[in-house]
Amino acid sequence: MINWNKAEITASYGKFPQIPLAFPLDPVESGNAVTATTSPSAAIGGERNHGTCFHDYKTCNKRVEIAFSGRSNVGKSSLINKLLNRKALARVSSTPGKTVTINFYTVDNIFIVDLPGYGYAKAAKTEKARFGELTERYLTAGRTSLLIQLIDFRHPPTADDLMMLQFLKNGAIPFVIALTKADKLKKKQRAERRAALVGELEFLRQSDIPVIEFSSETGEGVLELRGEIEKVVQNFTA
Ligand SMILES: Nc1nc2c(ncn2[C@@H]2O[C@H](COP(=O)(O)OP(=O)(O)OP(=O)(O)O)[C@@H](O)[C@H]2O)c(=O)[nH]1
Numbered sequence: 039m040i041n042w043n044k045a046e047i048t049a050s051y052g053k054f055p056q057i058p059l060a061f062p063l064d065p066v067e068s069g070n071a072v073t074a075t076t077s078p079s080a081a082i083g084g085e086r087n088h089g090t091c092f093h094d095y096k097t098c099n100k101r102v103e104i105a106f107s108g109r110s111n112v113g114k115s116s117l118i119n120k121l122l123n124r125k126a127l128a129r130v131s132s133t134p135g136k137t138v139t140i141n142f143y144t145v146d147n148i149f150i151v152d153l154p155g156y157g158y159a160k161a162a163k164t165e166k167a168r169f170g171e172l173t174e175r176y177l178t179a180g181r182t183s184l185l186i187q188l189i190d191f192r193h194p195p196t197a198d199d200l201m202m203l204q205f206l207k208n209g210a211i212p213f214v215i216a217l218t219k220a221d222k223l224k225k226k227q228r229a230e231r232r233a234a235l236v237g238e239l240e241f242l243r244q245s246d247i248p249v250i251e252f253s254s255e256t257g258e259g260v261l262e263l264r265g266e267i268e269k270v271v272q273n274f275t276a
């Protein structure tokens with residue numbers, strides 16, 4: 039069983055080359071310090087500290103990595119806070135585009151990875167390109183054991199959501215879907231959205247991908263989500 043109440047921020051990276059390929063399990067024992075920072079600029083210095091682990095993912099990464107992906111403002115940071123039983127570990131804001139770095143949190147033997155949200159129309163072109171590169175190269179690095187794909191329960195998936203799901207469906211990374219902001223829908227509206235979603239995401243008909251209704255306001259779906267993560271952790275062999 040995972041102790042979900044003991045999470046802490048481990049690292050924060052704003053540019054792809056800063057992300058180490060792997061983290062040592064125990065920075066003290068191995069002599070390779072993991073950058074502990076909440077500032078992207080401070081993280082740059084941390085790159086030097088990863089030693090051999092920087093290039094040796096398989097030997098060094100003894101933790102399961104669980105990533106959280108979704109459009110800007112869908113509720114990734116809020117969901118992570120709820121999952122980890124914390125009020126403000128991951129930064130939340132009503133202004134989209136809050137998470138501008140890839141943020142790593144540790145809890146027991148797991149890395150929880152908060153990704154920058156995609157699809158924020160007002161972001162500068164250069165910022166969009168930076169997010170895109172950061173996220174894409176992170177997701178194609180083969181380090182993620184499970185990805186939680188967040189979709190706003192109230193709306194049909196966006197074009198960006200569909201692109202992301204296409205990538206996942208092709209077997210890139212095992213994934214589950216979390217339908218966020220469930221507290222904002224009435225029972226009937228939920229049933230309608232669930233029915234519509236099967237048409238919008240055809241692959242759901244033939245797959246057993248879990249679709250979890252979630253609210254960071256009420257905590258609905260937290261136990262189910264933790265259960266999915268615990269399954270992956272149990273099957274993980276470093
Ligand atoms: N009612 C309700 N509001 C939510 C829920 N989850 C998130 N919100 C609100 O939605 C807004 C965005 O939440 P964030 O958690 O910052 O979203 P994000 O996906 O991390 O956004 P970026 O970092 O911009 O990608 C905030 O105002 C949250 O309070 C939820 O389950 N229910």
Ligand SMILES: [Mg+2]
Pocket residue numbers: 114115116129130136137152155
């Ligand atoms: Mg965020």
